[in-house]
Amino acid sequence: MNSIIFELKNVYFSYLGKFPALCGIDISIEQGKKIAVIGANGSGKSTLLHLLDGLIFPDSGSVKFCGSELTENAFNNEVFSMEFRKKVGLVFQNPDVQLFCPSAREDIIFGPLQLGMAMNEIEIRLEEIAGVLDLKKLLDRAPHQLSIGEKRKVALASTLIIDPDILILDEPTAGLDPLTTRHIMDLFLKLNDSGKTLVISTHDLHIAEEISDIVFVFNQEKKIVKYGSALEILNDSRLLHDNNLIHIHTHMHEGKIHTHRHAHQSYHVKT
Ligand SMILES: Nc1ncnc2c1ncn2[C@@H]1O[C@H](COP(=O)(O)OP(=O)(O)O)[C@@H](O)[C@H]1O
Numbered sequence: 001m002n003s004i005i006f007e008l009k010n011v012y013f014s015y016l017g018k019f020p021a022l023c024g025i026d027i028s029i030e031q032g033k034k035i036a037v038i039g040a041n042g043s044g045k046s047t048l049l050h051l052l053d054g055l056i057f058p059d060s061g062s063v064k065f066c067g068s069e070l071t072e073n074a075f076n077n078e079v080f081s082m083e084f085r086k087k088v089g090l091v092f093q094n095p096d097v098q099l100f101c102p103s104a105r106e107d108i109i110f111g112p113l114q115l116g117m118a119m120n121e122i123e124i125r126l127e128e129i130a131g132v133l134d135l136k137k138l139l140d141r142a143p144h145q146l147s148i149g150e151k152r153k154v155a156l157a158s159t160l161i162i163d164p165d166i167l168i169l170d171e172p173t174a175g176l177d178p179l180t181t182r183h184i185m186d187l188f189l190k191l192n193d194s195g196k197t198l199v200i201s202t203h204d205l206h207i208a209e210e211i212s213d214i215v216f217v218f219n220q221e222k223k224i225v226k227y228g229s230a231l232e233i234l235n236d237s238r239l240l241h242d243n244n245l246i247h248i249h250t251h252m253h254e255g256k257i258h259t260h261r262h263a264h265q266s267y268h269v270k271t
């Protein structure tokens with residue numbers, strides 16, 4: 001039997017009690033799966049990911065992690081909080097939120113130090129992860145001396161070094177060049193092969209296609225309107241169109257006006 005890691009029941013969340021951001025979310029996430037969360041800007045993807053990471057809590061409804069409810073009170077228990085932070089790692093959409101130390105090296109080792117990992121183990125992991133993400137030359141730079149793509153890789157390294165079982169990745173390839181995107185996607189797939197659960201938000205349908213066993217689709221009302229296999233979701237061009245994930249694209253082709261549906265980035269959906 002597959003074990004359920006996250007179970008959300010009828011979750012509502014609003015910022016400051018007045019800006020709704022999640023409306024009636026009912027989802028389960030099984031261990032070892034690759035989950036893509038897609039939706040237009042402002043549809044609730046980041047909010048859902050923050051909720052899964054125990055950074056915010058629902059106004060109503062419940063969020064369970066391996067059977068325990070995630071509440072502010074649960075995180076007041078230091079043992080629970082440390083165990084959760086070792087198992088679940090979030091990479092923020094905006095790397096600036098994650099990078100606050102004087103150098104990339106200090107940012108990367110901050111998490112493991114907080115979790116009480118031994119310095120020699122941290123050094124070994126730092127060496128490995130800096131090699132995998134090609135960060136060795138950047139370790140002594142301050143975050144403001146890095147490009148957005150470099151910052152994104154440092155933020156990713158600061159989560160991967162903890163080696164969490166569950167990786168929650170908020171638009172992890174935004175701003176990365178195609179080669180780096182490919183490299184990082186391959187890394188994610190390898191991590192999933194080794195048993196890690198991936199939850200990735202994106203509006204790049206290529207990524208949704210590749211990374212996911214299940215795709216959750218948000219609409220503008222901050223609800224999950226549909227979920228299913230990547231094949232099922234990505235072939236539903238009406239759903240994608242209605243939810244701003246593809247648009248009608250008109251151009252001249254052999255002297256005639258030609259109209260077809262066109263995805264954000266470059267994913268083409270046959271219609
Ligand atoms: N800190 C905040 N304060 C108020 N509203 C917010 C805040 N963050 C996000 N929102 C609102 O919550 C909704 C969902 O946002 P978000 O989860 O960031 O969407 P996405 O990641 O899909 O772009 C949007 O309407 C957004 O304006």
Ligand SMILES: [Mg+2]
Pocket residue numbers: 045046047093170
């Ligand atoms: Mg977002």
